[in-house]
Amino acid sequence: MPKIAIVGAAHAHVEYVLDELARPDRRAWELLGISDTDPALAERYAERMGSTAFAETQALLDAGPAVVYLAGRYGERGRDALAALRAGAHVIADKPLCTSLDELDEIERAIDGTDLTLTLLLEKRGYPETIAALEVVDSGELGDIVGITSSGPHKLNASARPDWFFDPTQYGGIIGDLAVHDLDAALLFAPADTAVVHGAVAGRDHRGFARYGVATMQTQSTIVTAEVSWMTPQASDVHGEYRMRLVGTRGTAEIHWARSRVDVTTEERPTRALSLPEGRRPAQDALDSFEDGAVPPYSTTADAIAITRLALLAQRAADSGSAMRWTRTTRTAIDEESR
Known part of the structure; x- marks a missing residue:
């Protein structure tokens, strides 16, 4: 029986794993407990899940979880x-x-030199629209992808946000928070x-x-622009x-995640809406991989580190006003303007 602990529950995305663990087909998992700074x-989440609240994270880790989920x-x-x-722990x-x-x-x-796995919940990879669009791209129907533009606006819902969310020392930045999804999706469609x-x-x-923020990256073959914001009008239906x-x-x-639609137009065929496959739940593949121990998660350790580094470099570029060079396999960030 795999043992899992939740360390940090301050963000609503804690529900990704809680919902997964509540499924009848996840009864093989044992939730050891939940800890949070608050x-x-x-206590609230532990009571809901019939588990134990831990005042100290280390005490929870000492209980021996095989897997730890971070949502603090x-x-x-x-x-x-x-x-x-x-x-x-993984x-x-x-x-x-x-x-x-x-x-x-x-x-x-x-994590270097260990047999541990780190996976990041990049849920846009599992959206039906992404899966359908990726199939078309992989077929070669669109030719070589040379440009990708995305927009990721969100409602701020400021009154419901905790104080830490607005503290730059705790939040980290809008690009590191939001653009990471679209930068990751862009690299699925145009690997670099x-x-x-x-x-x-x-x-x-x-x-x-x-x-409001914008991240751009230029690879050898593709220019990517990812716009993100906390400025969706409150009256919007999405x-x-x-x-x-x-x-x-x-x-x-044209991928419209919010409208469950993908429109494709090519040199040979007029615009058509793609049929969408079944998607994947945000934590589904991660728990599957740790449950059977054989199938690697859809976001590998290398993926998690590389895409996090890319988003953090874009955030640093925004904060410093300098261009940065990202390389998938190195820790070094190069300030382009200082070269």
Whole structure:
């Protein structure tokens, strides 16, 4: 029976794993307990799940979980990931995995040479629209993908957000938080191992919290622009009008995640809406992989570290005004303007 612990429950994405564990086909899992900086929060979720709330994270880790899920305050996740790895546990993390490149380097050093796995819940990979669009791209129908633009607006719902969310030292930045999904999706459609990365933010309030940001990366073959914001109008019928446009040498695809639609137009065929397959739940593949011990999660350790590094570099570029070079397999961030 796999044993799992939840370290940090401050973000609503804790529900990804809680919902998965509540499924009848997940009865093989044992939830050892839940810890959080806010004891009342840990108690609330533990009571709901019939589990135990732990006041101290280390006490929970000492109980011997095989897997740890991280969904706490963003600024605490790097520390918690290191603690879990040092306790010998595999890690499933909500994004962002951490809020600084130094933390990421330390996490990578901690996992190097071990048989542990770190997986990041990049849920857009499992959306039906992404799966359908990827099938078309892989078929070659669009030709070579040369341009990708995405938009990821969200409702802020400020009154429901905790204070830590607006603290730049805990939040880390809008690009590290939101653009990570679209940068990851872009690399599914146009794989690359190196890129020059830029970033910019706007709409900062008196606390330094930015409500709008753009990340761009240029690879050898593709230009990617990812716009994100906390500025979806409150009266909108969706939380965010998430979309992505793929421009290929022989056609285009318009992905409308919020509207459950993908439109494809090519040199040979007029615009058509793709039939959408069944999607995957955000934590489904991660728990499947740890449950049977044979199938690697859809987001591997290398993927989790590489895409986190890419998003953090874009955030650093936005904060510093300097371009950064991202390389999938290295820890070193190069300031392009200083070369």
